[in-house]
Amino acid sequence: MIQISEENNHAALSEATYYILLSLLTPQHGYGIMQFVKKLSNDRVTLAPGTLYGAIKALLDKGWIELNDTDSLKRKKIYLITKIGYQVIEAEISRLKELYQNGIEITGGKDK
Template sequence: MVSNNESIALTEAVYYILLSLYEPLHGYGVMQKVEGLSSGRVKLAAGTLYGAISTLLQKGWICALPGDTNSRKKEYEISSIGKSVINNEINRLRELLTNGEQIVGGDL
């Protein structure tokens, strides 16, 4: 179950970071995946990415995977809470699209 705090609108960066973490990835992998998913439109700077990762870890939306203690690369993966957040966001976006199409028309 997702609390009210977790059903807020997501930024594009957070949305794409969560989507990219449906498979375990390290930071640079996330940056590449987000750029690929968005067809190059969204490019994450390292500071933006690692700030978001820190926040997502605190919220419990992603988790750090145990890894090689000698490696600086940490891998992350979306949590079950994060998956609920993504599902809520997809439903919110679907509602926005439906409402827009009803008013403007579907032939944009």
């Protein structure tokens, strides 16, 4: 079991959650999130609608994202990352940097 320190009180984010939070630094609707993630990951990550909307519900419940607006003409909900969500993504980026640096150091690899 991984023990998380008090200043970093969330577990590691799933790749899908990480990309969803990044995508919501700019207000997006569901389809926009899916397209952003696919493009950012060079087509490696494709979010299925069920995965995306399940994650959105969980992120809303945690207060990491919020409903920003609804385009009533197109019936699309627009989401945006919250201050707490931004802190979570910053903590995750720091965690990933540490993992990367430790890997480079231990393997004797080069930073590319």
